[in-house]
Amino acid sequence: MRGTVIIFVKAPRAGAVKTRLGAGVGMGRAAALFRIMTERTIAEAVKGGWRTCLAVDPPSAVSGWDSLWPPQLSRLAQGPGDLGARMARAFAAAPPGPTIIIGADAPGLRARHLRQAFKVLGRADAVFGPAEDGGYWLIGLARRRPAPNLFEGVRWSTKHALADTEKTLPSGFQLTHLETLADIDEARDLEKFGLCATAH
Numbered sequence: 001m002r003g004t005v006i007i008f009v010k011a012p013r014a015g016a017v018k019t020r021l022g023a024g025v026g027m028g029r030a031a032a033l034f035r036i037m038t039e040r041t042i043a044e045a046v047k048g049g050w051r052t053c054l055a056v057d058p059p060s061a062v063s064g065w066d067s068l069w070p071p072q073l074s075r076l077a078q079g080p081g082d083l084g085a086r087m088a089r090a091f092a093a094a095p096p097g098p099t100i101i102i103g104a105d106a107p108g109l110r111a112r113h114l115r116q117a118f119k120v121l122g123r124a125d126a127v128f129g130p131a132e133d134g135g136y137w138l139i140g141l142a143r144r145r146p147a148p149n150l151f152e153g154v155r156w157s158t159k160h161a162l163a164d165t166e167k168t169l170p171s172g173f174q175l176t177h178l179e180t181l182a183d184i185d186e187a188r189d190l191e192k193f194g195l196c197a198t199a200h
Contacts, residue, residue, distance in 0.1 A: 001097035003050040003118045006090050008078065008103050009038055009069065011061040018105070024187025035068060037184065038104040042070065045102070047111035050118065055090045055101075084151025084165075091141060091150075098122075098142050102129075106137035107193045108181040113138065116178060125173040128166070130180045134159030137181050145170070 010017045012035040014027040022030035045052050054069055056062045059077035069075070076093055078086040087101055098121040100114060106129075113129065120127045121142040129138030135157070141147065147169055154164040166175060182192050 002095075003098040003100065003121070004094045005045050005048075005050050005052045005114055006055050006094060006099065006101045007041060007045055007052070008055045008057075008086070008090075008101060010034070010057045011065060012038065012068070016058075018184070020186050021184060021189075025190070033184070033190070034104070037107055038068060040107060041102065041104040041109060042073075044109055044111045045114065046070070046073075048114055048118075050100075050114070051095065055086070057086075083156050084154050087139070088151055091143070094143075096143070098140060100127075100138060100140035102138050103183070105185070106131065106181045106183040109137060113178055113181075120176045120178075123174070124176045126169055126175040127178060128162060128175065129178040130162055132180055132182045133185065134163070135161040135183070136165070137183055138178065139165070145173070147173070 012031045014031040015022070017034045018030040019027070021033065053074040053076065055078045056075050057078040059079070062075045062077050076090070079089050090101060091099055098118055100117050102109065117127045117138060117140045121140050125142050125145060127140040128136045131137050149168050151165060152168050154161055154168065169175060182189060184190065
């Protein structure tokens, strides 16, 4: 069955995205960097035989930003609620089959990671791509069995996010981790990827 990759994206408006990063480099530069990261993520995510779509925030941006978000990719609004509520909604809206959600702020992500995740979901119920800060840059579900309490009580934007999410999975679920990657949350994270120079 064909898999689906859902990329969570935000309109790259200054002051509305990557505000922790913006505190260190300026809100305008943070928005520009997020735009670059979004372009790179999309370029990798469309390299496979899976279906790729965008979960967009704010909802008013679903019909815009065609220069950044390829118009051939279907879009849906992330909708209200915390990150868990929005991801649960995206999983529910996806077509049947294995589904992966990624963000746009892990510059080390490559198409091979997505291929590996789908391969893992052939035998496991869930797969995570751990981030260095205790969060995760990828979550995938085989969706052969329900996970009714997924994301309940997760402490988002903390070092506990991955562990908390894993605890919300049914006890019988088999889960696997991919390699750990860094994501971009603060100015100090930029040095790992050389993105400062790219934003000039």
